[in-house]
Amino acid sequence: MYHFFVEPHQIGAEEIRIEGADVNHIRNVLRMKPGEKILISSREGGDYFCRVEELEPEYVSAKILEERENNELPARIHLFQGLPKGDKMELIIQKAVELGVYRVIPVSMKRSVVKLDAKKADAKGKRWNAVSESAAKQSKRSLIPEVAPLMTYKEAVKEAAGxxxxxxxxxxxxxxxxxxxLLASVKPGTDIAVFIGPEGGFEDEEVELARENRAEIVTLGKRILRTETAGLCMLSALMLQLEV
Structure with a gap:
C-alpha cells in the first residue's frame, strides 16, 4: 500500500487533501484511480487508512476510512552522529529511520574528516531530510524524523544534557x-540521546566532556564497530527494549 505524508491542516474530519509534488506522483507516475486504498500520515504523527476519491491537477482528495494507532516507539531517540565520510550519512539516516529514531543530528567532531561550510551543510541537510522522508514512507512510520542542522560537538553535548x-x-x-x-531502565515518554563518533572514534577530551554533562559511557561489546554500524546497533537494542 502506498504511503503519503501531509501537513496537519490538510486533514479534515472525514477527508484528507494531498497537495504538492505527491499529486503528480499519484496521478502520473503511480497512475492511481478513484477507489484505490492508500495510507496517509500527518507529519506530526497520526495514521489514516483512506480511499482515493478525486484526482485533480492541483490536489488529490481521499476519504478517511479508519484512523489507525500510531506505530512510533514510546520514547524519543535522538541520534547525535559524528559526521562520516562519503555517503555514509545517507545510509545511517535511512536505517536509523527504519529502526525508529525520532531525530538525527549531524555533529562535527575532532576526528570528522569531512568539513562542511554553511552552503554545503544546507545542501546536505535538504538531501538528508529527503532520505529520511523516503525511509519513513517505506517503513510506514507515523512521522518523518527530522535531520537537524549540523552542530558542533559542544553544542550537541549541551543540548543532550537536558x-x-x-x-x-x-x-x-x-x-x-x-x-x-541502562537499556533495561529506559522508560516510555523519555528523550534518549545516543552519541556516535565518526571514523576514528572520539577524542579522550570529547568523552570526558560528555561524561561531565551526564553521559553514560557504555560498551557495545568486544568488537570494534564502524561508525555506520555502532549507532544502528544501539538503536536496535533500544527498539527491542521499547517496542510494545
Whole structure:
C-alpha cells in the first residue's frame, strides 16, 4: 500500500487533501484511480487508512476510512552522529529511520574528516531530510524524523544534557552488564540521546566532556564497530527494549 505524508491542516474530519509534488506522483507516475486504498500520515504523527476519491491537477482528495494507532516507539531517540565520510550519512539516516529514531543530528567532531561550510551543510541537510522522508514512507512510520542542522560537538553535548538519558558507546569502555542495565531502565515518554563518533572514534577530551554533562559511557561489546554500524546497533537494542 502506498504511503503519503501531509501537513496537519490538510486533514479534515472525514477527508484528507494531498497537495504538492505527491499529486503528480499519484496521478502520473503511480497512475492511481478513484477507489484505490492508500495510507496517509500527518507529519506530526497520526495514521489514516483512506480511499482515493478525486484526482485533480492541483490536489488529490481521499476519504478517511479508519484512523489507525500510531506505530512510533514510546520514547524519543535522538541520534547525535559524528559526521562520516562519503555517503555514509545517507545510509545511517535511512536505517536509523527504519529502526525508529525520532531525530538525527549531524555533529562535527575532532576526528570528522569531512568539513562542511554553511552552503554545503544546507545542501546536505535538504538531501538528508529527503532520505529520511523516503525511509519513513517505506517503513510506514507515523512521522518523518527530522535531520537537524549540523552542530558542533559542544553544542550537541549541551543540548543532550537536558535529555532523560545520554548514552555514548566508546571502544575503551568495558562492562556490558552496565549497558544492559541502562537499556533495561529506559522508560516510555523519555528523550534518549545516543552519541556516535565518526571514523576514528572520539577524542579522550570529547568523552570526558560528555561524561561531565551526564553521559553514560557504555560498551557495545568486544568488537570494534564502524561508525555506520555502532549507532544502528544501539538503536536496535533500544527498539527491542521499547517496542510494545
Amino acid at each position: 535529555y532523560d538519558m545520554v548514552l555514548l558507546p566508546y571502544e575503551s569502555a568495558d562492562g556490558i552488564r552496565k549497558t544492559r542495565e
